[in-house]
Ligand SMILES: NC(=O)c1ccc[n+]([C@@H]2O[C@H](COP(=O)([O-])OP(=O)(O)OC[C@H]3O[C@@H](n4cnc5c(N)ncnc54)[C@H](O)[C@@H]3O)[C@@H](O)[C@H]2O)c1
């Protein structure tokens with residue numbers, strides 16, 4: 001029996017993500033919460049002939065939506081419009097995330113909390129600091145969802161090298177993304193040196209990295225003010241939740257570790273990674289090992305595969321990331 005609650009379930013991401021979750025054999029109860037429309041979306045999904053029971057909750061029913069949840073996914077908040085940065089969303093989304101995380105701590109204290117709301121580099125610190133303040137912080141249970149960067153990195157690598165020869169599916173083994181989830185804090189790592197050399201020798205490396213780092217802007221511009229990535233994000237978010245579900249339900253989960261944006265000092269391998277990176281940044285996205293749905297270890301094998309260009313990107317990332325992190329921390333610490 002696994003209950004998944006989606007907070008912000010009637011939105012552009014929330015609806016398709018909930019549809020994908022309704023298809024999962026590992027979900028037995030799916031609870032949809034939003035300030036508007038969640039009962040309607042849930043009624044629609046509840047007609048689908050998969051085994052999970054789907055229920056919608058109105059804005060004054062947050063407690064019921066969260067009660068007993070094992071996984072809480074948070075895509076609640078405002079998306080960007082053209083000309084905005086993710087950081088411009090902080091003012092509104094930080095408060096939304098803080099309130100929803102604090103309710104989760106009260107009504108679903110053992111849930112894994114997956115933060116999608118932007119700016120992830122700051123909203124994850126907001127979530128963790130909120131839990132710390134409440135005295136209930138469990139570092140392995142809070143994850144910023146950065147999977148869309150990985151999905152893009154794989155798709156664009158195949159596009160850059162020629163999709164006829166390098167299928168998008170096969171790129172899964174050859175690229176990961178670390179750092180944060182915003183512009184130059186996004187650091188794609190091509191782990192296969194042969195593919196990296198191909199990109200460099202064909203002078204495609206810079207444009208490839210730029211496209212992954214600014215893929216979000218591409219969608220925001222194309223949607224002309226109607227929001228940001230929703231469908232690709234729903235798929236990416238589902239891939240991440242699915243990995244957690246598999247780690248809960250399967251003895252030997254058959255998935256390669258995906259990165260997540262996590263609190264390094266509280267997780268095995270985290271402090272080591274901080275010291276190898278020579279950074280004071282306490283939050284970072286790196287491939288994580290899961291055990292029964294919680295993050296138990298940070299993988300730093302990718303560090304050994306860095307080329308000179310990737311080392312440079314990482315230095316730029318670390319310079320910016322800590323500013324985003326401190327903004328999230330200060331937001332919670334400044335509240336009484
Ligand atoms: N992590 C990522 O990779 C990634 C990718 C895409 C978008 N995002 C972010 O996800 C967020 C949502 O994007 P979207 O396109 O779904 O936006 P949207 O506006 O379509 O949907 C957001 C939903 O959240 C709801 N909401 C707002 N405040 C709420 C609250 N307090 N409680 C419950 N629900 C609340 C709204 O009613 C709305 O239905 C944005 O912040 C966006 O920037 C993150």
Ligand SMILES: O=C(O)C[C@H](O)C(=O)O
Nearest residue numbers: 080118215216217228229
């Ligand atoms: O770009 C955005 O604002 C949404 C999301 O973070 C994305 O990467 O598509």
